[in-house]
Amino acid sequence: MKKICFSFVLLTLGIFAAGKSIDIGFSDGKNHGWRLTIGPEFPGAIGSFCILPGEGPNGSAAMRLETVHSGKSCYTGLVNKLKTPLPFQCARITFLNVSGYNHINIQFDDETGQTHQQIVRIPSDSKKYQTITVKPGTGDYVGAWGGAADRKWHGKITRIAILGDRKFLPMELYKGYFLIANVELIAP
Numbered sequence: 001m002k003k004i005c006f007s008f009v010l011l012t013l014g015i016f017a018a019g020k021s022i023d024i025g026f027s028d029g030k031n032h033g034w035r036l037t038i039g040p041e042f043p044g045a046i047g048s049f050c051i052l053p054g055e056g057p058n059g060s061a062a063m064r065l066e067t068v069h070s071g072k073s074c075y076t077g078l079v080n081k082l083k084t085p086l087p088f089q090c091a092r093i094t095f096l097n098v099s100g101y102n103h104i105n106i107q108f109d110d111e112t113g114q115t116h117q118q119i120v121r122i123p124s125d126s127k128k129y130q131t132i133t134v135k136p137g138t139g140d141y142v143g144a145w146g147g148a149a150d151r152k153w154h155g156k157i158t159r160i161a162i163l164g165d166r167k168f169l170p171m172e173l174y175k176g177y178f179l180i181a182n183v184e185l186i187a188p
Helices: none
Strands: 021-026 035-037 046-052 062-068 075-086 090-097 103-109 115-121 130-134 141-145 157-165 175-186
Touching (some): 021 062, 021 075, 046 075, 062 075, 062 157, 090 103, 115 130, 157 175
Antiparallel strands (some): 021 175, 035 075, 046 062, 090 130, 090 175, 103 115, 103 157, 115 141
16 A cells, blocks of 8 residues: 655635635545644644555555553644635544544634634544544533634634544544545535
């Protein structure tokens, strides 16, 4: 299996029309500006990510996100700080949950700098790719901080994060991974 790994690639994102979607990774085999985060406020996490050609649905590429937890680590994930803020209603994420996570943590930042966190229940150890649609303020747990700090969406999306959180792995596991085939942002 050939791996194409990298640190960071920039992508210029244009404006898109209402109801339209923009693909920001990974089925075309490109990074689209994603980078690794290892939860620096909770030391002990290790992670990696790389594109795997042919591992996505219908032979497309997929991004493998691997998470390893020790000590007081909490999460490892992928973050995309968009070069250009975009109109936003929801995100559609296609992924394969390989290692038993029972929730996925999705964060969106609005134009005030407020982070909206959605923790969404997912089937663990699925054998097929699944697609979830996530809107700000939905999920089993919803939180917000920074910026306006009012749990209301303001303007355009400036950042998206997809995180694997240690507390959502089975107790005996400290390592997990997802294959993420596609991330689309949908305009209102």
